[in-house]
Amino acid sequence: MKQFEAEIISNRAVAPGWKELVLSWDKGAGQPEPGQFLSLRVSPRSDPLLRRPFAFSGMSEDGGRVSAIYQVRGPATSILAELAPGSAIDAIGPLGRGFPRPGPGELAILAAGGIGLGPVLFLAKSLAASTLVLGFREASALPRLDLPQGCVTCTDDGSSGFRGKPSEWISRNVPSGLVRLYGCGPAPMLAALAGLAAERSWASSLSAEQWMACGVGACMGCALRRSDGAGYLRACSDGPVFSADAGRPSPVDWNPRRPT
Amino acid sequence: MKQFEAEIISNRAVAPGWKELVLSWDKGAGQPEPGQFLSLRVSPRSDPLLRRPFAFSGMSEDGGRVSAIYQVRGPATSILAELAPGSAIDAIGPLGRGFPRPGPGELAILAAGGIGLGPVLFLAKSLAASTLVLGFREASALPRLDLPQGCVTCTDDGSSGFRGKPSEWISRNVPSGLVRLYGCGPAPMLAALAGLAAERSWASSLSAEQWMACGVGACMGCALRRSDGAGYLRACSDGPVFSADAGRPSPVDWNPRRPT
Amino acid sequence: MSADLSVRIGELVLPNPVGVASGTFGYGSEYEALVELGSLGALYTKAITLEPRPGNDVPRIVETPSGLLNSIGLANPGVEAFLTDKLPALLAYPCPVIVNVAGATEAEYLAVLQRIEATLGPQASGHPDGPGIVGYEVNVSCPNVKHGGLAFGTDPAQVERLTSSLRAVTKRCLIVKLTPNVADIGSIARAAEAGGADAVSCINTLVGMAIDVGQRRPRLATVTGGLSGPAILPVGVACVYKASRAVGIPVIGLGGIMGPEDALQYLLAGASAVQVGTGTFVDPTTPARVLAGIGSWMEANSVMRVADIRGMLR
Amino acid sequence: MSADLSVRIGELVLPNPVGVASGTFGYGSEYEALVELGSLGALYTKAITLEPRPGNDVPRIVETPSGLLNSIGLANPGVEAFLTDKLPALLAYPCPVIVNVAGATEAEYLAVLQRIEATLGPQASGHPDGPGIVGYEVNVSCPNVKHGGLAFGTDPAQVERLTSSLRAVTKRCLIVKLTPNVADIGSIARAAEAGGADAVSCINTLVGMAIDVGQRRPRLATVTGGLSGPAILPVGVACVYKASRAVGIPVIGLGGIMGPEDALQYLLAGASAVQVGTGTFVDPTTPARVLAGIGSWMEANSVMRVADIRGMLR
Ligand SMILES: Cc1cc2nc3c(=O)[nH]c(=O)nc-3n(C[C@H](O)[C@H](O)[C@H](O)COP(=O)(O)OP(=O)(O)OC[C@H]3O[C@@H](n4cnc5c(N)ncnc54)[C@H](O)[C@@H]3O)c2cc1C
Ligand SMILES: Cc1cc2nc3c(=O)[nH]c(=O)nc-3n(C[C@H](O)[C@H](O)[C@H](O)COP(=O)(O)OP(=O)(O)OC[C@H]3O[C@@H](n4cnc5c(N)ncnc54)[C@H](O)[C@@H]3O)c2cc1C
Ligand SMILES: Cc1cc2nc3c(=O)[nH]c(=O)nc-3n(C[C@H](O)[C@H](O)[C@H](O)COP(=O)(O)O)c2cc1C
Ligand SMILES: Cc1cc2nc3c(=O)[nH]c(=O)nc-3n(C[C@H](O)[C@H](O)[C@H](O)COP(=O)(O)O)c2cc1C
Ligand code: FES
Ligand code: FES
Secondary structure, eight states: OEEEEEEEEEEEEEETTEEEEEEEOOGGGOOOOTTOEEEEEOOSSSSSOSOEEEEOOEEOTTSSEEEEEEEOOSHHHHHHHHOOTTOEEEEEEEESBOOOOOOTTOEEEEEEEGGGHHHHHHHHHHSSSOEEEEEESSGGGOOSSOOOTTOEEEETTSSSSEESOHHHHHHHHSOSSSEEEEEESOHHHHHHHHHHHHHHTOEEEEEOOOOOSSSSSSSOTTEEEBTTSSOEEETTTTOBEEEEOSSSOOSBOOOOOOOO | OEEEEEEEEEEEEEETTEEEEEEEOOGGGOOOOTTOEEEEEOOSSSSSOSOEEEEOOEEOTTSSEEEEEEEOOSHHHHHHHHOOTTOEEEEEEEESBOOOOOOTTOEEEEEEEGGGHHHHHHHHHHSSSOEEEEEESSGGGOOSSOOOTTOEEEETTSSSSEESOHHHHHHHHSOSSSEEEEEESOHHHHHHHHHHHHHHTOEEEEEOOOOOSSSSSSSOTTEEEBTTSSOEEETTTTOBEEEEOSSSOOSBOOOOOOOO | OOOBOOEEETTEEESSSEEEOTTSSTTSGGGTTTSOGGGOSEEEOOOBOSSOBOOOOSOOEEEETTEEEEOOOSOBOHHHHIIIIIHHHHHHSSSEEEEEEOOSSHHHHHHHHHHHHHHHOSOOSSOOOSSEEEEEEEETTSBOGGGTTOBGGGOHHHHHHHHHHHHTTOOSEEEEEOOSOSSOHHHHHHHHHHTTOSEEEEOOOEEEEOEETTTTEESSTTSEEEEESGGGHHHHHHHHHHHHHHOSSOEEEESSOOSHHHHHHHHHHTOSEEEESHHHHHOTTHHHHHHHHHHHHHHHTTOOBGGGGGGOOO | OOOBOOEEETTEEESSSEEEOTTSSTTSGGGTTTSOGGGOSEEEOOOBOSSOBOOOOSOOEEEETTEEEEOOOSOBOHHHHIIIIIHHHHHHSSSEEEEEEOOSSHHHHHHHHHHHHHHHOSOOSSOOOSSEEEEEEEETTSBOGGGTTOBGGGOHHHHHHHHHHHHTTOOSEEEEEOOSOSSOHHHHHHHHHHTTOSEEEEOOOEEEEOEETTTTEESSTTSEEEEESGGGHHHHHHHHHHHHHHOSSOEEEESSOOSHHHHHHHHHHTOSEEEESHHHHHOTTHHHHHHHHHHHHHHHTTOOBGGGGGGOOO
């Protein structure tokens, strides 16, 4: 983990409202793993104020460049989208705990939706074999990226590939057996994946999203409710990836309901 | 006066730390006069928050474009300096009261320093005859602009033109007689010009600077102390140009001292 | 059927919930070229005091992160000049006008109100939902010279007494404008209600200070000033949330409103209406954008009456 | 001769005026990879309570204009786990450590302090200018459950009593951390001084609230939270200006410090030292940049001792 001035190598649109950022990487910071993230300060002014977390979507062979795929959502990502190649940006990383490797004999099933695309693509690239299932709203949202051969695309409206959610495709197409289900995406998707894994007694490693202030474990802002009710875990440093195995239930509660 | 989205036509460097902005002008707003200003909102975010005032430095013949010469000083002007031609900017103008024409027989002597350059150049262009005296720190600060023929340049270090301040050049070179002394620049310069005019019984029209919040006369934020002690005047709407004649002293106190 | 944007405050009916805040809109004429006065829910004037006041020494304003710090002081021509020079134009405006009143003693507030009431005459009967001077907003953030200079608005007893003595001299709408510089804004709001106020508005500015470290001087001639703008938005929303749960009378919310979302935060927190202050300086279209945005939100959420928004927070 | 950056607070000498604020630096280890602990003037820990506390429900943070609104709550492992799990590392750090203490009753604060004192033993004699646990910062922004939930820090009498009972059990440096959510911070600072505090620090967060208007829900699970960051800088500077003129003991300033100029505003306003909180989240180099910038300013202004800055405001 290190803070340094990264150089923006490229910042190109990959789909409507989606861009891919490529940054120079300081090797002294350590080698990023799939599931880990970096935090960026997009502006020296105080609005927007906080750093923003983005998961790695890849790394160059020599380790000198990293990438992230991001959605333009609000103030920080709008500013980020305007930054030109050659400009410098304040980066901290790698942060958090990434995806564990599959256990012996475990089949790796990878599911991504929304902003989960980047980390899951990175994970797919790092594994010798896996089944990759990507969810999109519709065909036009498919990114102009070299997606791995054989990857399954799902769309909500059936305009490309499977009609439905990645969890539905997996539930219908993956036979029971020794599986580790990997996933990153919106909260309802994580809840569906966690439910599916529990039902099939699969191991699972899911990546959580939560608002962050420090990104390094100091502020307790990114708390996630523990599944055992005994308080909270930090998304940024206890996660963002949390795993469940046969004997060990997920440490965090993936159910997105909010108490009233 | 009107609020409209202006288009940035050009935004080029004219000296180290100085730029000239050219904007499209909505003729429905009315025709800007020398000494008047416009206010710009440089960013949709809330830091920097307030609009910033800039004096007009010129207008195209057809009235469809206006310009301002500005110094990159702080957050707002730094953001402004990065805006590319073609982008839109929220503008309000023309604001304030500009320079009056010289009276019958009055010789127009124009002095500018620092950010006073723009409005004074605009005034010079609008007058058939005038003596224009411009002050700079040193030769390298001279702007790459078509300065009017015969204009006098002064530098603090004598590296170009007269060594000294515009007020000193004027005091030595302008004979007593029917003169209107025009000026815009830093507070000490205005104080010197006001003193000189009083001493020689010249009429004067000087443009004041003050922090502004609304720019239209509503907030009382841009107050300037009255010379008669009876309260305050507003730089934005009572000014920014304030005049003194033989029988009528300057309504504002040009002495920059601050009470303790 | 189109949505009902009107706001009821006591007997008063305002055409829509978006007003412009005291001290940020002069006496209306200054913004006439840029803002359509007929679209304002209410125009709150700059504070009026008994005697003319020149205002504080300069500099009076400085920008802070997402904020504006001001020490204008109560610069105003005094109630007599107000009545002769400003009132005729205010009465002719196509929007309701609320006069903001300030003073250094209870007697001073009272004298201002009595003088204006004497000029206007008692309120016409029926529901005054048209233009004209429809009410008063009492700025209790002023230091009480008889109580060691602490603001009236920091002491419930003083607020109640001041409110009830003003209540006695006017039937027009009486709004008490609360300061956020207190530990428990609910208790101050309750005091205003007990004194007979028709509504409370909050918040006035937060006490703040900025220093020029190069010059080693306070940036404002008065050393401290009042902080407004987006920086204080969350403080204002919290104050409205608490005040609206402490009283039965309407609460008018303000502080840092720059767009419709900010205004909707106030309405959902419990406000019946809002005011735009610093937001008008930054963008004079703010009041109009806020009103339009509230309308769109109501449509999207199938809300027919703006008055219903305050009960919609989950 | 090089400048003297040391800060004296009672018997305590801190190596430099720039500390990191409670709750924003964990227990130090979290930032070890990014911030050189040896360069900190002091490390203020996350609040410690008697029992372990899980903290508030989620979401706990939301960004506001130039601000951060949080409702972490007093999430901490409790004093026993603190002593076994956190203390050994804290004692080994190359910087002075100040333990932030919180509670719901006076007895709870007292028990925490007694428990820590019992473990550490009485303070070594002489000037403790080295590392180790050199003092306590008492967070009086906590609601007092025995007084209807209003924060201890809003009532001078409660602050004085709490301070003096804590004073009785420790010889270590005792700092009372004031809340800005009061009408007169000077009176609270005086109460802390009367109770025997060695210093006061201010400010803690301002009460704030944010609403998701799409969801129609408060953005924080706890509804209201505490506002920090640059938005509150002018409020903090004003509080320090007032508090430092109300008491003879040192004042430690914090709230919104993002760079050297902000810290110098606090020092010129009357602070003897500062703390960086939210600024560390935004840029972990902030404490180091602030310290370096204070040094440059001192050189440019020919100031030899950082302690002299507080008298330099014109
Ligand atoms: C560990 C982690 C990894 C991430 N990786 C990526 C990535 O690879 N690509 C990517 O596009 N985004 C990623 N994000 C989300 C990204 O950080 C946010 O989209 C970004 O901060 C939005 O900033 P903004 O100012 O543009 O929008 P904001 O105004 O801050 O947010 C816009 C909307 O996005 C949602 N949102 C934003 N941030 C969060 C959050 N932390 N938790 C929950 N909801 C949020 C909210 O609905 C909000 O209203 C990641 C977040 C985390 C915590
Ligand atoms: C009527 C008027 C006309 C102006 N015309 C021009 C112009 O033609 N060209 C130009 O470059 N600038 C002009 N200015 C000044 C310009 O508005 C400021 O330079 C600009 O607002 C600085 O914004 P910033 O955020 O970049 O810097 P800030 O951080 O706001 O200011 C940087 C420094 O500049 C000084 N400063 C900035 N604004 C003012 C002010 N209003 N009064 C006194 N001191 C100030 C202060 O010393 C401050 O520390 C004019 C100002 C006024 C009031
Ligand atoms: C320049 C200025 C002058 C003000 N004058 C007054 C005043 O005379 N009376 C009053 O009650 N409030 C006054 N206020 C406070 C505003 O009405 C409002 O309460 C405050 O600015 C918060 O709202 P905002 O953030 O939308 O500006 C003034 C505010 C500003 C910025
Ligand atoms: C996430 C977070 C947690 C905090 N926790 C504590 C705490 O446990 N005890 C305390 O006294 N102050 C706590 N504070 C307040 C800070 O120490 C500080 O007073 C406040 O944030 C203002 O400073 P800043 O603007 O530099 O952050 C916390 C602040 C934040 C942002
Ligand atoms: S973001 Fe601070 S602990 Fe995770
Ligand atoms: S800037 Fe508002 S009155 Fe001049």
